[in-house]
Amino acid sequence: MACNGAREPLLTRVADCTPANNNSNRCGPNRRRIRRVRSAPLAEFVPKDINGDAPLPRSPSIFGNLHPSFRKVAIFLTVYLGVGTLCFYIVRNQISGKKTNGILDAAYFCVVTMTTVGYGDLVPNSVLAKLLACSFVFMGMALVGLVLSKAADYLVEKQETMLVKALHKHKRVGQTEIIKEAETHRVRYKLYTVSFLLVVLISSGTIFLATVEKLDPVDAFYCVCSTITTLGYGDQSFSTEVGRIFAGFWILAGTVCVAQFFLYMAELNTENRRRALVKWVLTRKMTNVDLEAADLNEDGVVDAAEFIIYKLKEMGKISQEDISLVMEEFEDLDVDQSGTLSASDLILGQSTET
Amino acid sequence: MACNGAREPLLTRVADCTPANNNSNRCGPNRRRIRRVRSAPLAEFVPKDINGDAPLPRSPSIFGNLHPSFRKVAIFLTVYLGVGTLCFYIVRNQISGKKTNGILDAAYFCVVTMTTVGYGDLVPNSVLAKLLACSFVFMGMALVGLVLSKAADYLVEKQETMLVKALHKHKRVGQTEIIKEAETHRVRYKLYTVSFLLVVLISSGTIFLATVEKLDPVDAFYCVCSTITTLGYGDQSFSTEVGRIFAGFWILAGTVCVAQFFLYMAELNTENRRRALVKWVLTRKMTNVDLEAADLNEDGVVDAAEFIIYKLKEMGKISQEDISLVMEEFEDLDVDQSGTLSASDLILGQSTET
Numbered sequence: 001m002a003c004n005g006a007r008e009p010l011l012t013r014v015a016d017c018t019p020a021n022n023n024s025n026r027c028g029p030n031r032r033r034i035r036r037v038r039s040a041p042l043a044e045f046v047p048k049d050i051n052g053d054a055p056l057p058r059s060p061s062i063f064g065n066l067h068p069s070f071r072k073v074a075i076f077l078t079v080y081l082g083v084g085t086l087c088f089y090i091v092r093n094q095i096s097g098k099k100t101n102g103i104l105d106a107a108y109f110c111v112v113t114m115t116t117v118g119y120g121d122l123v124p125n126s127v128l129a130k131l132l133a134c135s136f137v138f139m140g141m142a143l144v145g146l147v148l149s150k151a152a153d154y155l156v157e158k159q160e161t162m163l164v165k166a167l168h169k170h171k172r173v174g175q176t177e178i179i180k181e182a183e184t185h186r187v188r189y190k191l192y193t194v195s196f197l198l199v200v201l202i203s204s205g206t207i208f209l210a211t212v213e214k215l216d217p218v219d220a221f222y223c224v225c226s227t228i229t230t231l232g233y234g235d236q237s238f239s240t241e242v243g244r245i246f247a248g249f250w251i252l253a254g255t256v257c258v259a260q261f262f263l264y265m266a267e268l269n270t271e272n273r274r275r276a277l278v279k280w281v282l283t284r285k286m287t288n289v290d291l292e293a294a295d296l297n298e299d300g301v302v303d304a305a306e307f308i309i310y311k312l313k314e315m316g317k318i319s320q321e322d323i324s325l326v327m328e329e330f331e332d333l334d335v336d337q338s339g340t341l342s343a344s345d346l347i348l349g350q351s352t353e354t
Numbered sequence: 355m356a357c358n359g360a361r362e363p364l365l366t367r368v369a370d371c372t373p374a375n376n377n378s379n380r381c382g383p384n385r386r387r388i389r390r391v392r393s394a395p396l397a398e399f400v401p402k403d404i405n406g407d408a409p410l411p412r413s414p415s416i417f418g419n420l421h422p423s424f425r426k427v428a429i430f431l432t433v434y435l436g437v438g439t440l441c442f443y444i445v446r447n448q449i450s451g452k453k454t455n456g457i458l459d460a461a462y463f464c465v466v467t468m469t470t471v472g473y474g475d476l477v478p479n480s481v482l483a484k485l486l487a488c489s490f491v492f493m494g495m496a497l498v499g500l501v502l503s504k505a506a507d508y509l510v511e512k513q514e515t516m517l518v519k520a521l522h523k524h525k526r527v528g529q530t531e532i533i534k535e536a537e538t539h540r541v542r543y544k545l546y547t548v549s550f551l552l553v554v555l556i557s558s559g560t561i562f563l564a565t566v567e568k569l570d571p572v573d574a575f576y577c578v579c580s581t582i583t584t585l586g587y588g589d590q591s592f593s594t595e596v597g598r599i600f601a602g603f604w605i606l607a608g609t610v611c612v613a614q615f616f617l618y619m620a621e622l623n624t625e626n627r628r629r630a631l632v633k634w635v636l637t638r639k640m641t642n643v644d645l646e647a648a649d650l651n652e653d654g655v656v657d658a659a660e661f662i663i664y665k666l667k668e669m670g671k672i673s674q675e676d677i678s679l680v681m682e683e684f685e686d687l688d689v690d691q692s693g694t695l696s697a698s699d700l701i702l703g704q705s706t707e708t
Contacts, residue, residue: 116470116583117585118472118580118586118588119474120473120586120588123589124587125589127572130572130573130576131572133579133580133587134575134576134580137579137580137583138579138583141583142616142619146616146619146620146623222478222484222485222487222488225491225492226472229470229495230470230584231470231471231472231491232470232472233473233477233487233588234472235477235479258495262495262499262500263499265496266499266500278679282679282683286687286695286700288697288700291695291696296658296659297657297658301694302695302696303657303659303694304681304693304694305651305659305662305663307680307683307684307687308663308677308680308681308684309659309663312680315676317676318666318671322666322669325632326662326665327658327662329636329661329665330658330662333640333661338655339657340657340658341645341648341657343642346640346641346642
């Protein structure tokens with residue numbers, strides 16, 4: 001039961017930690033101002049994306065040199081397109097429509113199917129080919145939705161800092177300010193980046209369709225819109241060999257880009273509402289009822305940590321369930337039941353274990 | 355500077371709060387065991403969905419009796435489909451393909467476009483109609499992605515408890531346990547619910563296409579898959595009047611259902627990873643370094659609230675930015691700079707304001 005009330009920093013006074021120190025209280029001259037919680041040692045373990053997806057340790061693979069997101073994407077995409085192209089090449093006689101080169105058409109059909117564009121310029125006409133298309137479209141949706149979306153998000157985030165830098169070129173601001181600006185308005189800059197990419201993709205697609213596929217400019221633009229939204233009416237599509245090679249890459253980029261655009265729109269909306277809520281929670285008046293509710297250890301006052309928990313709970317960042325989970329762990333660790341953890345609790349805990 | 359160290363519950367001792375109470379310390383016989391943070395008064399203000407979307411106060415409307423989510427959806431959907439059907443009805447002579455009834459075809463074309471199915475059985479063939487279709491598909495995507503998805507999520511959540519109840523019918527469990535079970539595995543049960551709905555929609559669609567549209571069973575199933583995934587090759591589609599009425603509702607339900615299915619798959623994946631991370635954070639050994647890092651107010655010991663903040667930060671639930679924001683507010687409120695908030699701080703704060 002030693003040193004429960006010790007008021008000195010732990011590491012310097014662990015040796016002479018005695019009950020005598022209990023009398024020093026919060027009003028004493030040695031009291032320091034509150035400081036920040038030092039960085040938890042697991043910072044790189046902590047999820048950064050909106051889905052809170054924590055990267056768990058991975059086993060090495062042939063795509064070892066790539067960033068984890070890209071390694072995963074590269075593996076999935078290669079397997080999917082490889083198997084898909086092979087399957088549709090084998091059943092190429094059971095697919096009817098405008099044909100060019102066997103392998104090329106199979107790959108093009110595979111991309112048009114996985115992105116759910118589905119022009120209908122090539123359609124399966126046997127039971128086998130139809131069921132194959134059905135299974136590939138479901139797998140393709142999962143691949144685009146679950147894997148490509150994350151990779152795209154990572155790419156956009158990478159280019160974001162460049163954009164912020166470019167936007168602030170005329171002002172003389174340091175690297176730190178740029179990073180801070182990008183952090184605070186992350187979603188907004190992501191939306192700008194993806195909008196810029198979208199303009200590039202729409203223009204390049206329209207120009208390509210007008211020049212290579214010889215479409216009327218309005219038809220070219222209409223085909224671009226119908227493709228990137230995955231609408232794919234099919235009255236206008238890629239019918240030349242060169243066109244289908246271009247389409248393979250362009251459709252994938254375009255559809256993912258539009259999807260990310262809508263994703264960021266939703267995120268921005270959510271973030272704005274959250275900001276409004278945070279502002280409201282932080283500026284509203286504290287009352288005695290709040291003080292009592294926030295007083296976690298019932299010592300009659302609310303210290304900084306208790307205040308933080310109360311406010312973050314109000315903001316909806318943490319739930320009662322989160323708090324209860326950690327509290328259970330705390331009560332296990334607090335071997336001497338003093339209501340606080342100190343070096344002696346850790347030592348006592350180790351000795352009870354052994 | 356009075357009563358910074360008061361150790362009694364606030365509301366009972368506010369009157370006789372004097373510096374004399376400062377001497378009572380954490381080891382005293384009056385110390386209580388830690389209790390839960392009482393519910394913040396803003397519980398209903400706190401976002402519950404994964405997007406953290408907080409419902410802000412709304413102005414009354416003609417859809418006033420509906421739940422906010424549905425009111426919004428009903429308004430958007432009515433306006434979109436109304437304007438869309440009207441527009442495409444006006445340009446009906448500039449749309450070519452298999453036609454039935456003018457208004458019906460316009461509404462059917464509108465749904466096929468907004469869900470990005472785009473069969474191509476009806477295609478715009480003038481510049482005006484093409485540009486109209488382009489603008490409607492973008493608005494439709496936004497509507498389905500941003501609005502319908504949330505309404506669907508709300509509906510699924512409502513039906514979830516019913517499902518959990520049905521699954522536990524043979525066991526004698528109380529209402530509370532059912533709710534708790536549903537809370538803990540919310541995403542999993544959402545996925546079950548949506549899977550069940552998907553089976554119903556796929557079966558009903560296949561049966562309808564086989565009986566009313568007289569399609570071969572394989573073709574009917576193929577058309578169902580091609581529709582709900584928004585692929586819409588267009589070699590098989592709804593060509594009768596009755597078929598297109600059914601299609602209007604069924605396509606909307608089917609495409610939203612498949613989208614939710616993939617959304618919940620992604621959520622479940624994220625939740626499982628998060629659970630693994632939470633378990634890892636809670637079971638890993640605390641060291642002296644952790645104790646020192648967690649000690650927010652540098653008093654040499656880690657109390658419950660500090661421990662909670664440290665662990666939640668490790669879990670990635672809260673960030674340093676969140677903590678800093680609230681700390682600023684805390685330091686403003688702590689008028690007497692005692693490092694704790696008490697009733698006297700509130701009174702002092704009010705008097706400085708006035």
